[in-house]
Amino acid sequence: MSVTSIPVLTIDGPSASGKGTVAERVARALGFHFLDSGALYRLTALSAMKHGVSLDDETRVAELAATLPAAFREGAVWLADEDVTDAIRAEAVGEGASKVAALPAVRAALFDRQRAYRQAPGLVADGRDMGTVIFPDAAAKVFLTASAEARAERRYKQLIEKGNSASLPALVADMQARDARDTARAVAPLKPAPDALLLDTTQMDIESAVQAVLAHYALCQARNK
Numbered sequence: 001m002s003v004t005s006i007p008v009l010t011i012d013g014p015s016a017s018g019k020g021t022v023a024e025r026v027a028r029a030l031g032f033h034f035l036d037s038g039a040l041y042r043l044t045a046l047s048a049m050k051h052g053v054s055l056d057d058e059t060r061v062a063e064l065a066a067t068l069p070a071a072f073r074e075g076a077v078w079l080a081d082e083d084v085t086d087a088i089r090a091e092a093v094g095e096g097a098s099k100v101a102a103l104p105a106v107r108a109a110l111f112d113r114q115r116a117y118r119q120a121p122g123l124v125a126d127g128r129d130m131g132t133v134i135f136p137d138a139a140a141k142v143f144l145t146a147s148a149e150a151r152a153e154r155r156y157k158q159l160i161e162k163g164n165s166a167s168l169p170a171l172v173a174d175m176q177a178r179d180a181r182d183t184a185r186a187v188a189p190l191k192p193a194p195d196a197l198l199l200d201t202t203q204m205d206i207e208s209a210v211q212a213v214l215a216h217y218a219l220c221q222a223r224n225k
């Protein structure tokens with residue numbers, strides 16, 4: 001099987017649109033590998049913070065990204081010999097990820113690493129530019145959205161469930177600021193691929209979103225035959 005014949009399903013969208021959960025479940029349903037590309041940007045930001053490297057030092061952050069000792073094992077995320085599954089989900093690391101993701105050299109450093117996840121029998125790739133930049137030839141593409149308010153509410157519930165304190169208005173503002181940065185950046189801005197299915201999940205639960213994505217994938221497969 002040549003690499004380009006290995007099917008890829010891309011799921012892009014803004015933060016807290018539910019795409020991580022949807023992508024993981026879809027990958028499980030199809031028996032495909034799963035790439036959480038946001039985790040690579042989060043790991044890069046965390047690594048810079050740990051090494052005392054400024055998040056706007058493009059050359060040094062890109063060096064860290066190129067040599068990231070990252071591993072994904074049994075649902076856990078590792079940076080060298082440290083389990084950083086929870087650490088990379090901290091709001092500060094998400095903020096940092098969004099900053100380093102705007103640096104072209106960092107994106108270039110992660111390009112090949114992301115493409116290497118394309119392995120048989122197939123891949124579900126979750127991110128911002130999976131369908132536009134990393135896998136433009138994907139078999140099926142989905143762009144998942146939800147209103148900033150709905151996304152902030154989802155994040156709010158997650159934080160409260162974990163025993164953290166949170167402010168809903170502050171979360172809406174953070175969400176809008178991150179969207180603005182991801183959408184306005186010069187390289188690989190957050191935008192749907194022209195051939196992506198737009199799925200607004202504001203009024204949808206996770207299971208309905210999973211079913212809609214699976215149906216879209218089946219349709220694309222049938223069309224390509």
Ligand code: C5P
Binds near residue numbers: 016038041042127
């Ligand atoms: O998806 P997640 O919230 O984990 O991503 C963290 C940050 O990484 C995003 O805010 C975005 O700036 C960046 N990112 C990106 N391209 C991707 C995935 C994530 O720029 N493919």
